[in-house]
Amino acid sequence: MNKVAGIIRVDRKVLDIDKVLQMGMTFRWRKHGQIWHGVIGRNAVQLEQKNEGVAYSCVNGDSSDSGLNSELIRFFDLERKYEIPHDDENLTNAVGKYEGIRQLQLDPIETLYSFICSSNNHISRISSMMTFLGSKGDLLAQIKSDTDVEPNLFRYQAFPSIETLAQLTEQELRAANFGYRAKFIVKTSASILENGGNSWVETLKSEDYVVAVEKLMTLAGIGRKVADCIALYGLNKRESIPLDVHLIRLANRDYNLKEAEKGLTPTRYEGIVARLRETWGRDAGWVQTVLFYKELQLSKEKKKSPKSKREKNKPRTEKKEVKVEVKEEPVELQSEAQVSSRKGPVVTTRRRAAQKIKTECDEMPLKKAKEEEF
């Protein structure tokens, strides 16, 4: 009966869950009212951002001591203090204005499928596709509407195993609006199963960045850019820089990169990414995430009519607020942490030599970025 609940005392400037849960890293979190609902591992989790920090609770029963607190710290990458090149004014300003973004550490398998779905796609549709895949997983908990007008507003489901995913057919996926990605899903599931299933994906975490990307790219629907996304958010490869037109555009504008946005050949991709990595330093992947977010916000503001100046804290996708209630009994989100994290710190600090990344690019970095230990 003991519900796991507590609060992570972190400032919104360090972690802003409204941003990181809907900006295109992870796709199965949903917000009802002020509460975010999602799944981390086998935990059905509710989160609420308060002034004091992020309140959390686990709503599926059996986890009185699941180490949820330390899992969340890992999930939101809170043990990391991101390193910003000190002479990069553009980046300092961006981080100051678009604060609270983290490099999430997501489930490798879910992330792999997320970004296969991401090609030529937008967040809302990726979300519906990932919800479909998630619907094949174990039901952990369930929210019902108190009005019963709209039952089952949210089902917390563990992401299915490769074995389960491999049973999906192309027709079924196409019927679920996966489009041409249906074939990718079917082929990749079979390949992973052949390679050894879930454990094969897990072992990619311990591979070197370059090797992990190479192995990922052997799978259908995973090219260079998608592999970088998976490596960054699913495998904790901090040197990974998913390169797309948005990033090239902003680098052209703010970092004196002089590259065409289109026609990205493998050689060009490697060359550009190598230079950006040198420019942005140890946490290049996180930098990419922040600047990408900034770029999307700017392009959104451009689209809007100039006269309607909305408050920036107001979510654009605001819908009718629905009162929700947890299956069993509502969980108190206020209480202090009752979780003893006996697992201890999960993350060991290790220094990865970004210089080891092989590149054929002879050019200088775009700006001098001083490495400093914090």
Place this chain on the structure above:
DNA sequence: CAGGTC
């Protein structure tokens, strides 16, 4: 058009 891949 949307954070490409084959």
Place this chain on the structure above:
DNA sequence: GCTGG
């Protein structure tokens, strides 16, 4: 080249 906003 799939499909929704």
